[in-house]
Amino acid sequence: MDTDRFARLTAADLVQLRRICGDDYIVTAGDDLKIYGSDETEDLNFLPEVIVKPRTTEQVAAIMSHCHERHLPVTPRGGGTGLSGGALPVFGGVCLSVEKMNKIVEVDTDNLMVVVQPGVVTQTLQEKVEEVGLFYPPDPASRGSCFIGGNLAENSGGPRALKYGVTKDYVLGLTAVLPTGEVITPGGKLLKNVSGYNLAQLLVGSEGTLAVITEIILKLIPNPQYRKTLLVPFDDLEAAAVALTKIFFARITPCAAEFMERSAIKAAENKFEKSYPHSDAAAQLLLEVDGNDLEQLDSQCETIAEVCVECGAIDVFVADSPQRQNEIWEMRRGVGEAVKSICPYKEEDTVVPRAELPKLVKLIREISARHGITTISYGHAGDGNIHVNILKKDLSDDEWDNRLPEVITELFTQVVALGGTISGEHGIGWVQKRYLPLAVGPAELALMRKLKELFDPHGILNPGKLIPDE
Amino acid sequence: MDTDRFARLTAADLVQLRRICGDDYIVTAGDDLKIYGSDETEDLNFLPEVIVKPRTTEQVAAIMSHCHERHLPVTPRGGGTGLSGGALPVFGGVCLSVEKMNKIVEVDTDNLMVVVQPGVVTQTLQEKVEEVGLFYPPDPASRGSCFIGGNLAENSGGPRALKYGVTKDYVLGLTAVLPTGEVITPGGKLLKNVSGYNLAQLLVGSEGTLAVITEIILKLIPNPQYRKTLLVPFDDLEAAAVALTKIFFARITPCAAEFMERSAIKAAENKFEKSYPHSDAAAQLLLEVDGNDLEQLDSQCETIAEVCVECGAIDVFVADSPQRQNEIWEMRRGVGEAVKSICPYKEEDTVVPRAELPKLVKLIREISARHGITTISYGHAGDGNIHVNILKKDLSDDEWDNRLPEVITELFTQVVALGGTISGEHGIGWVQKRYLPLAVGPAELALMRKLKELFDPHGILNPGKLIPDE
Numbered sequence: 001m002d003t004d005r006f007a008r009l010t011a012a013d014l015v016q017l018r019r020i021c022g023d024d025y026i027v028t029a030g031d032d033l034k035i036y037g038s039d040e041t042e043d044l045n046f047l048p049e050v051i052v053k054p055r056t057t058e059q060v061a062a063i064m065s066h067c068h069e070r071h072l073p074v075t076p077r078g079g080g081t082g083l084s085g086g087a088l089p090v091f092g093g094v095c096l097s098v099e100k101m102n103k104i105v106e107v108d109t110d111n112l113m114v115v116v117q118p119g120v121v122t123q124t125l126q127e128k129v130e131e132v133g134l135f136y137p138p139d140p141a142s143r144g145s146c147f148i149g150g151n152l153a154e155n156s157g158g159p160r161a162l163k164y165g166v167t168k169d170y171v172l173g174l175t176a177v178l179p180t181g182e183v184i185t186p187g188g189k190l191l192k193n194v195s196g197y198n199l200a201q202l203l204v205g206s207e208g209t210l211a212v213i214t215e216i217i218l219k220l221i222p223n224p225q226y227r228k229t230l231l232v233p234f235d236d237l238e239a240a241a242v243a244l245t246k247i248f249f250a251r252i253t254p255c256a257a258e259f260m261e262r263s264a265i266k267a268a269e270n271k272f273e274k275s276y277p278h279s280d281a282a283a284q285l286l287l288e289v290d291g292n293d294l295e296q297l298d299s300q301c302e303t304i305a306e307v308c309v310e311c312g313a314i315d316v317f318v319a320d321s322p323q324r325q326n327e328i329w330e331m332r333r334g335v336g337e338a339v340k341s342i343c344p345y346k347e348e349d350t351v352v353p354r355a356e357l358p359k360l361v362k363l364i365r366e367i368s369a370r371h372g373i374t375t376i377s378y379g380h381a382g383d384g385n386i387h388v389n390i391l392k393k394d395l396s397d398d399e400w401d402n403r404l405p406e407v408i409t410e411l412f413t414q415v416v417a418l419g420g421t422i423s424g425e426h427g428i429g430w431v432q433k434r435y436l437p438l439a440v441g442p443a444e445l446a447l448m449r450k451l452k453e454l455f456d457p458h459g460i461l462n463p464g465k466l467i468p469d470e
Numbered sequence: 471m472d473t474d475r476f477a478r479l480t481a482a483d484l485v486q487l488r489r490i491c492g493d494d495y496i497v498t499a500g501d502d503l504k505i506y507g508s509d510e511t512e513d514l515n516f517l518p519e520v521i522v523k524p525r526t527t528e529q530v531a532a533i534m535s536h537c538h539e540r541h542l543p544v545t546p547r548g549g550g551t552g553l554s555g556g557a558l559p560v561f562g563g564v565c566l567s568v569e570k571m572n573k574i575v576e577v578d579t580d581n582l583m584v585v586v587q588p589g590v591v592t593q594t595l596q597e598k599v600e601e602v603g604l605f606y607p608p609d610p611a612s613r614g615s616c617f618i619g620g621n622l623a624e625n626s627g628g629p630r631a632l633k634y635g636v637t638k639d640y641v642l643g644l645t646a647v648l649p650t651g652e653v654i655t656p657g658g659k660l661l662k663n664v665s666g667y668n669l670a671q672l673l674v675g676s677e678g679t680l681a682v683i684t685e686i687i688l689k690l691i692p693n694p695q696y697r698k699t700l701l702v703p704f705d706d707l708e709a710a711a712v713a714l715t716k717i718f719f720a721r722i723t724p725c726a727a728e729f730m731e732r733s734a735i736k737a738a739e740n741k742f743e744k745s746y747p748h749s750d751a752a753a754q755l756l757l758e759v760d761g762n763d764l765e766q767l768d769s770q771c772e773t774i775a776e777v778c779v780e781c782g783a784i785d786v787f788v789a790d791s792p793q794r795q796n797e798i799w800e801m802r803r804g805v806g807e808a809v810k811s812i813c814p815y816k817e818e819d820t821v822v823p824r825a826e827l828p829k830l831v832k833l834i835r836e837i838s839a840r841h842g843i844t845t846i847s848y849g850h851a852g853d854g855n856i857h858v859n860i861l862k863k864d865l866s867d868d869e870w871d872n873r874l875p876e877v878i879t880e881l882f883t884q885v886v887a888l889g890g891t892i893s894g895e896h897g898i899g900w901v902q903k904r905y906l907p908l909a910v911g912p913a914e915l916a917l918m919r920k921l922k923e924l925f926d927p928h929g930i931l932n933p934g935k936l937i938p939d940e
Contacts, residue, residue, distance in 0.1 A: 110715060110825035133721065155664045166662055168671070169639060182913040189823035191853035192636055192894035194625045194675045195909045196936065197918050201638070201671035205664045222721045245580060251603065251692045251762070292721070296763055353659035355580035383661035424662035439665050443652040447925075448667050454920050466666065 005459060006091055007071045009049045017052055017094070020062040025100065027051040036077060036095045040142070041085040041431055042346065048075065048095035055100045057175055057183060057214040064212065064461075065181025067094060073463050074179075076208040078118065078150025081142040083347060084429030086153060086207045090464040098149050101214060104128050111189050112220045113172065118149020118213050122156075135223035137164035137255075140425070141333045149213055155205030157425040159256035159288075159332075162382035164221075166425070168204040173217035176203055179210075179456035189217055202451075207427050208462045210455040224290040227255070228297050229319040229328055232308045233281030237261065237365075240283045241358040243311035244381055247287070248354075250303050257382030258286040259357075264335045264378040271338035276331060281314055285381065286332055288325075332378075336387070339376050344392040346404060346431075350415045351424030354384040363414050364388055371407050385424035412438045428466045436468050475929060476561055477541045479519045487522055487564070490532040495570060497521040506547060506565045510612070511555040511901055512816065518545065518565035525570045527645055527653060527684040534682065534931070535651025537564060543933050544649075546678040548588065548620025551612040553817060554899030556623060556677045560934040568619050571684060574598050581659050582690045583642065588619025588683050592626075605693035607634035607725075610895070611803045619683055625675030627895040629726035629758075629802075632852035634691075636895070638674040643687035646673055649680075649926035659687055672921075677897050678932045680925040694760040697725070698767050699789040699798055702778045703751030707731065707835075710753045711828040713781035714851055717757070718824075720773050727852030728756035729827075734805045734848040741808035746801060751784055755851065756802055758795075802848075806857070809846045814862040816874055816901075820885045821894030824854040833884050834858055841877050855894035882908045898936045906938050 018026050027033070028050050037045045054060045067074045073093030080087055089095050102119035109132055116125055122143040126136050139158040140146055146156070152174075157166040173187030186199035203211050234240040244257055265279045278284070285308070289300045305316040319325045339345070352360045361377070364386075368375045373395070379387040390407060392400050412422045412435050421439045422428075428436055437445060445468070452459070452467055488496050497503070498520050507515045524530045537544045543563030550557055559565050572589035579602055586595055592613040596606050609628040610616055616626070622644075627636040643657030656669035673681055704710040714727055735749045748754070755778070759770045775786040789795045809815070822830045831847065834856075838845045843865070849857040860877060862870045882892045882905050891909045892898075898906055907915060915938070922929070922937055 108823075108825075109719075111823045112718060113823075155662075155668070157662045161662055165639070168668070169635070178913065178917075184911065184914040184917065186914060188891060189889050190821055190891060190894070191824070192625075192627045192631055192821050192850070192855045193891055194677075194895055194897050195891040195893045196898065196906060196914070197680075197921055198625070198638070198671060198675050199914060199917065201668060201674075204671075205668050207664075210667075222718075222723060248582060248692075249579075253692060293763055293766055296766075351660055351662050353578075353581045353583075354661070355578075380662070385662045419659050421658060421660060421663055421665045423665045424660070425664055427664050428666065436666060441654065443648065444654040444656060444666070444669060447648075447654065447669065450924050451667055451921075454924055455917075 005071065006073050006093065009072060009093060013070060013072065014050060016066055017050060017063065020059055020066070021052050021054055025053040025055065036097065037089060039080045039082040039085060039087040041083055041088065043344070044085055044088055046088050046090045047092060048089040049092045051095045051097055053097050053100045057177065060096070060177045060212050060214050061181045061183050063096060064177050064179055067460055068180050068458055071458050071460060073460050075462050076212050078147035078153065079121065079142070079145050081146040082150060082154065082427065082429065083349070084423065084427040085431045086427050086429035086462070086465055088430050090430055096212060098147065105215065107132060108189065113189055114218050114220055116148055116216050116218065118147060118216065120148050122146050122148050122151055129220055130223055133223050134220040136170065136218060136220055138167045138170065141336055148216060152204050152213055152216060153206070153208045154425065154427040157380065157385065159258055159380055161380065162257055163253050163255040168201060170218045171200055171204050171216065172219050174200045174203060174213055175215035176211035176213045179458070179461040187217065207429060207466050209452060209466050225292045226294050226297055227288055227290040227325065228301050229325040230287040230301060230304060231317040231319065231328055232285040232287065233278035233314045234285070234312060235282045235314055236312060237283045237361045238358040239312040240285050241361060241381065243308045243313065244285065244357065245355060246307045246311060247304055250307055252289065252300050252303060254287050254382060255290045256286065256288040258332055258379070259381035259386065260284050260286070260332065260335060260378040261376065263376045264339060267338040267342060267376065268331050268335050271341055272334055277317065278314060286328060335378050339389045342391060346390045348388040348390065348408060348411060349423045349426035350388055350411065350420060351385040352415060352418045352420030354382065356418040356420065357381055357384055359418055360386055360415065364411070367407060367410055371403055373403060373407055384420065408435060409438070430465055433466060433468045475541065476543050476563065479542060479563060483540060483542065484520060486536050487520060487533065490529055490536070491522050491524050495523040495525065506567065507559060509550045509552040509555060509557040511553055511558070513814070514555055514558055516558050516560045517562060518559040519562045521565045521567055523567050523570045527647065530566070530647045530682050530684050531651045531653050533566060534647050534649055537930055538650050538928055541928050541930060543930050545932050546682050548617035548623065549591065549612070549615050551616040552620060552624065552897065552899065554893065554897040555901045556897050556899035556932070556935055558900050560900055566682060568617065575685065577602060578659065583659055584688050584690055586618055586686050586688065588617060588686065590618050592616050592618050592621055599690055600693055603693050604690040606640065606688060606690055608637045608640065611806055618686060622674050622683055622686060623676070623678045624895065624897040627850065627855065629728055629850055631850065632727055633723045633725040638671060640688045641670055641674050641686065642689050644670045644673060644683055645685035646681035646683045649928070649931040657687065677899060677936050679922060679936050695762045696764050696767055697758055697760040697795065698771050699795040700757040700771060700774060701787040701789065701798055702755045702757060703748035703784045704755070704782060705752045705784055706782060707753045707831045708828040709782040710755050711831060711851065713778045713783065714755065714827065715825060716777045716781060717774055720777055722759065722770050722773060724757050724852060725760045726756065726758040728802055728849070729851035729856065730754050730756070730802065730805055730848040731846065733846045734809060737808040737812060737846065738801050738805050741811055742804055747787065748784055756798060805848050809859045812861060816860045816878070818858040818860065818878060818881060819893045819896035820858055820881065820890060821855040822885060822888045822890030824852065826888040826890065827851055827854055829888055830856060830885065834881070837877060837880055841873055843873060843877055854890065878905060879908070900935055903936060903938045
């Protein structure tokens with residue numbers, strides 16, 4: 001990497017950043033530098049030289065304008081829950097935290113939209129709009145601490161993507177600051193818009209490399225009044241995957257269809273000192289349906305149960321009460337943390353066409369066996385998105401360092417051969433960029449590189465991310 | 471416009487194009503040149519020098535590669551139903567018609583997706599997937615003759631956008647040929663994907679100026695089994711708009727909420743020599759609900775009727791039978807043609823936040839009165855998208871030419887002031903590009919200009935469209 005292109009932060013820069021943000025919104029020393037040097041990606045840490053916490057679009061524009069002129073690297077930061085290292089300040093420089101831009105500007109019940117700043121916690125946003133009977137569906141597992149701005153950067157999904165789509169499907173308009181400090185406002189409170197290129201959609205999922213998003217207009221939908229949750233153990237992984245496909249054939253679109261293999265559930269049992277029913281089953285499906293018609297939901301649950309039993313389910317638990325539903329979801333949401341607490345790990349965010357899921361599950365097992373490594377898989381079966389955690393366990397550091405790139409390359413190569421790709425919702429960021437050429441052809445990659453240069457001629461915004469090194 | 475940048479088509483170019491496409495797929499003379507020189511935009515006509523009809527992605531790539539090298543203008547063409555002149559070969563040169571790329575490659579019932587070539591007629595696609603109980607919702611009024619490729623170019627919407635979203639919400643993957651002849655394949659059969667910049671979404675709505683789309687992967691959903699259609703006359707335009715907002719408050723999301731003012735319905739009556747009930751009412755709402763639960767639909771119809779009557783509806787007709795529903799929709803779909811057959815016209819595709827609809831309706835009337843012109847409005851009230859047809863009537867050619875730009879500028883300026891924009895689903899194309907700076911700020915416009923240059927360094931693909939002249 002060409003680090004020479006960046007200037008070093010000087011005392012004069014700090015004076016200017018202080019002038020822009022105010023003394024109380026700048027951190028240059030102390031534990032925070034370490035904290036802001038990590039996200040949830042493995043044990044990586046890169047110290048920023050300064051943390052700035054702007055409160056307005058104008059302040060962000062002034063920061064970017066200064067850093068553009070001075071060739072200073074700027075790493076935007078949301079809730080710090082990212083899993084691909086997108087918020088790591090790998091070149092030091094400025095960490096631009098949006099934590100003080102945390103207002104819900106307007107819940108627009110006339111238009112069924114909400115206007116928010118990027119530092120709003122996703123769950124806070126969801127609860128706020130639920131108060132008036134509205135619904136913002138995307139729900140990453142980290143929704144209690146991740147920021148909506150980070151969700152846009154990574155185009156976050158979560159379990160409900162299956163029925164309700166991902167973050168991009170709700171983004172109607174943005175205010176965003178370009179790396180040069182210019183402000184753009186693509187889109188608006190509009191359900192239809194074809195007035196020029198769709199810059200809003202280009203920014204969603206661009207992992208904070210093209211612009212800093214400072215305000216967001218999101219579409220909302222009416223909140224479904226009822227939900228029913230089913231937990232279905234299978235003693236065969238592939239049978240679980242087949243059952244899932246058949247549920248769709250029965251004209252049912254669940255609002256969640258999650259998959260956990262035995263070792264994932266065992267990890268959650270150990271971590272949280274709980275015991276879950278049928279936790280010895282090879283795999284469990286967590287299925288949920290929602291809607292406004294209770295009878296219809298009951299009938300959907302019956303159909304799902306029938307399909308699952310036909311496909312070899314051991315049992316079917318239906319959770320009607322919010323309390324039982326929460327318990328099941330807490331287990332599911334806790335799986336990631338539980339698996340990651342076992343030992344050093346590397347997490348891959350594979351995604352394939354849904355119908356290829358049985359093959360994906362099979363090839364993960366084969367690759368693990370062949371390379372003598374341990375993997376634990378879980379995730380969003382309904383949209384073919386499986387998180388594969390590769391565990392270090394009792395491998396030596398050398399074995400781990402040697403085998404890991406081979407295992408990942410093989411996994412990704414086979415995933416791409418199934419029509420899949422290397423990240424469904426975690427992003428490419430810092431830790432996956434070397435693998436991007438496995439999924440994206442040379443013409444497309446060249447275009448992405450040129451797009452980055454077009455938006456960011458000095459390459460200062462979130463440098464070292466998404467685009468592979470040349 | 472800088473026309474000097476283009477080469478003139480030579481005999482050697484024709485030899486090369488014949489070699490690529492085959493003799494039967496090239497037209498250089500005859501009436502077709504005139505036919506392919508127009509779309510549905512006013513009475514505009516620009517003759518292409520040659521029409522090519524490639525059958526494969528490879529042929530499109532070879533054509534683009536040749537034209538890029540030779541600096542020959544290429545205008546891609548779908549069904550020729552566009553309303554902003556996107557398919558007009560304004561610099562002559564090559565008309566690239568995708569009409570021979572008209573295969574439905576695969577209806578993938580396992581993944582609920584369809585793979586199509588760009589020359590498939592939208593309605594043909596819809597009927598094909600309905601055979602297996604699936605649903606492709608976007609339905610522009612021209613669905614019987616427009617191509618799905620053109621729908622992607624313009625990010626088409628139609629009545630159902632309200633509940634089901636627009637074309638972009640169904641596009642998962644593309645094969646596309648860049649102006650240089652390089653082929654990219656962004657996206658795939660994937661419901662989640664954050665592996666690099668979202669080039670597929672950037673191409674949707676780019677009006678054929680960034681790439682020629684040669685294959686498309688679309689998401690499908692289960693086909694709702696039942697639908698109910700309501701026709702509701704009001705004797706006050708604004709009351710109709712208020713009723714619409716209140717329907718959403720009642721937790722109902724219609725799958726269509728169309729608006730037609732009296733003169734639009736009268737035009738349809740004259741054109742098709744039919745009489746429609748309550749055609750003297752100031753405005754009519756056409757509302758539709760769909761789903762799989764007949765009782766629920768009945769209850770929704772009752773609620774809608776109550777809300778409308780409370781808001782001052784004169785009457786409420788419920789159409790249960792497919793035959794009655796088709797009659798109502800034929801009237802609605804025929805309105806555009808009927809209005810345009812009256813006299814020379816200019817159609818504007820205004821869109822505002824839904825709640826601003828009453829203000830939009832009011833300002834259209836005020837502007838018409840102030841400038842002494844006739845307008846007829848109709849369109850997709852549920853998503854704030856109203857088509858305003860400005861009629862020449864008995865204005866002299868001079869009066870028409872002088873007043874029109876003033877009227878349009880004032881209309882668009884006020885639409886933008888309401889938080890709206892200048893095109894919801896027709897695109898900017900040839901006829902609206904001078905107005906784009908009213909809706910899009912200078913930094914954003916500069917970015918669009920640079921994006922176009924990045925994709926198309928010689929500016930050969932659909933030249934003269936979308937980007938305003940400098």
